[in-house]
Amino acid sequence: METGQLQEEFIQMKAEMARLKEELTHRNKEDKEDIARLNGELTTLKGDNATLRQEVVHLREEVVRLRQAVLEERTTHQTVVEELLLEVGRRAAPSDRSQSDGEEVDSLKADTRDKCDVISSCDVITPTAEEAGPAGGDVREAAARWAPAIYLLDHELLKMVLSNMDCREMFRARRVCRRWRSAVDDIVSDCRREVTDQQTRGGEVPAPATSLELVLKVQDQPKMTELQAPTAATDTDLRLVAATCHGLEKANLRDFKLRVSALRRLARFNATCLRELTLPAGVSDWQLEALLEPLKALERLDVSPPVDSSGKWLRLLPKSLGRLDITGSGMTESPLYHARWPTSGLDVAIQKGTDVLLGQVAALVTRTVTGLFISESPSVTPEAAGRLLTALTSLKDVTIRGPGVICDTVLTALHVCSLLHTLELQDKRSPTDIPALTQSEVAAVSRMAVTCRKLYTLFIGSSTENCQAVLTALHEADLGCDAGQIRTINLYIPKSVSDKLTERPNSSKICLRYFT
Numbered sequence: 001m002e003t004g005q006l007q008e009e010f011i012q013m014k015a016e017m018a019r020l021k022e023e024l025t026h027r028n029k030e031d032k033e034d035i036a037r038l039n040g041e042l043t044t045l046k047g048d049n050a051t052l053r054q055e056v057v058h059l060r061e062e063v064v065r066l067r068q069a070v071l072e073e074r075t076t077h078q079t080v081v082e083e084l085l086l087e088v089g090r091r092a093a094p095s096d097r098s099q100s101d102g103e104e105v106d107s108l109k110a111d112t113r114d115k116c117d118v119i120s121s122c123d124v125i126t127p128t129a130e131e132a133g134p135a136g137g138d139v140r141e142a143a144a145r146w147a148p149a150i151y152l153l154d155h156e157l158l159k160m161v162l163s164n165m166d167c168r169e170m171f172r173a174r175r176v177c178r179r180w181r182s183a184v185d186d187i188v189s190d191c192r193r194e195v196t197d198q199q200t201r202g203g204e205v206p207a208p209a210t211s212l213e214l215v216l217k218v219q220d221q222p223k224m225t226e227l228q229a230p231t232a233a234t235d236t237d238l239r240l241v242a243a244t245c246h247g248l249e250k251a252n253l254r255d256f257k258l259r260v261s262a263l264r265r266l267a268r269f270n271a272t273c274l275r276e277l278t279l280p281a282g283v284s285d286w287q288l289e290a291l292l293e294p295l296k297a298l299e300r301l302d303v304s305p306p307v308d309s310s311g312k313w314l315r316l317l318p319k320s321l322g323r324l325d326i327t328g329s330g331m332t333e334s335p336l337y338h339a340r341w342p343t344s345g346l347d348v349a350i351q352k353g354t355d356v357l358l359g360q361v362a363a364l365v366t367r368t369v370t371g372l373f374i375s376e377s378p379s380v381t382p383e384a385a386g387r388l389l390t391a392l393t394s395l396k397d398v399t400i401r402g403p404g405v406i407c408d409t410v411l412t413a414l415h416v417c418s419l420l421h422t423l424e425l426q427d428k429r430s431p432t433d434i435p436a437l438t439q440s441e442v443a444a445v446s447r448m449a450v451t452c453r454k455l456y457t458l459f460i461g462s463s464t465e466n467c468q469a470v471l472t473a474l475h476e477a478d479l480g481c482d483a484g485q486i487r488t489i490n491l492y493i494p495k496s497v498s499d500k501l502t503e504r505p506n507s508s509k510i511c512l513r514y515f516t
Contacts, residue, residue, distance in 0.1 A: 158179065158183045188212065222244070227248050277301050299320055303324075314360060323341070326357065344370050372395055372400075412448075431497075434462055437470075446473040457492070494516075
């Protein structure tokens with residue numbers, strides 16, 4: 001019985017082994033098919049990879065070629081521009097005054113045929129002759145030099161080259177021949193059309209962004225009252241507009257390229273109407289003198305003289321001037337705002353001042369200077385400030401902001417200012433960095449208040465300790481009477497200091513106020 005069971009189990013095991021062998025054989029067959037398929041895909045990928053490598057190599061070669069082409073194009077463009085400038089300078093410059101600064105840009109509205117017709121035969125020659133080179137020279141030599149770069153340019157490329165030139169040089173190029181004149185006229189027409197479109201979309205005339213837009217604005221608005229450099233240009237030649245502005249009231253010449261001839265022309269044409277003038281930093285003395293001499297109605301001048309200025313231009317200031325803003329050290333700053341100005345006479349504001357500059361400003365001793373504002377001038381010494389105050393005896397409103405301004409020298413110099421009614425002395429340092437006033441300095445404040453009989457407003461910007469000392473000294477001083485009544489001084493101190501005062505003398509002589 002047991003033997004039979006074993007035989008039966010043996011048979012079953014053999015059958016199971018046969019089934020497993022068959023399954024293993026089937027799986028081996030599938031694996032071989034998968035391996036063959038994967039090998040085929042791998043072969044395809046290898047082929048694709050080789051193709052991609054070839055394409056990458058080709059693309060790299062194409063990039064190198066394009067870079068070389070761009071470099072050659074830039075070089076060619078630069079060569080064309082340089083040659084064009086040389087040609088313009090040779091052919092468009094007036095023969096009788098080729099080096100003159102006074103050459104004016106022709107009006108685009110005027111008929112300039114007579115000027116162009118007399119240049120050369122370029123206006124009437126055939127294209128073949130034109131390509132040969134400019135008239136008046138060696139044709140064969142000119143053809144070899146100019147034909148590849150300039151005379152073979154088509155109209156659009158010529159416009160592109162001319163539009164990249166300096167605006168004034170572009171107008172000079174208009175005189176060379178009919179083709180160049182036509183190209184420049186098209187550039188001007190395109191610019192005018194663009195400005196008109198902007199005005200149509202925005203409803204107002206946009207501020208000129210380029211030198212050409214400024215020229216068109218000046219020509220289209222002959223009664224324009226304000227002149228300012230284009231917003232996107234920093235070196236606009238003033239000669240472009242100096243001869244066509246005849247009714248200016250305000251002129252900001254910063255970002256203009258200045259020439260003495262243009263300054264004289266601008267001043268001469270606007271001598272009786274120009275009221276406000278702003279000049280760029282570093283304008284030379286002789287440029288200042290050429291500009292200021294004709295101006296008779298100027299009311300405000302913002303100037304930044306060079307560091308080596310002699311100061312002679314100060315003697316040429318017109319009598320009509322009411323506000324003079326000076327920025328020293330050859331720098332440019334925005335004008336100072338003064339809430340109490342204008343005063344009755346000439347107001348002078350100084351930034352970035354130096355001792356030398358203050359010494360030059362003392363030349364205004366012959367003028368009625370009633371307002372003085374010195375700020376942001378850490379290099380100015382008390383001695384220089386004192387000398388200036390001593391010279392300007394007609395001062396009524398004085399503001400000095402800087403370190404150590406409350407000192408014996410400055411306060412003593414104010415004794416000669418018998419008309420002084422408002423004085424502001426502010427030490428702009430942090431209160432913790434301001435040293436305590438000496439007894440001599442506190443006494444100098446008191447003496448100044450007693451001597452300047454017209455003084456009724458005093459601003460003191462300093463530490464709490466110093467403001468307390470000044471308040472006490474003024475309370476104890478004998479201020480005298482004014483028109484039979486006890487003199488009263490309005491003492492202004494910083495708001496942060498006013499809350500910390502320990503003693504507040506109760507006196508009708510001192511009216512304590514604060515400022516922020």
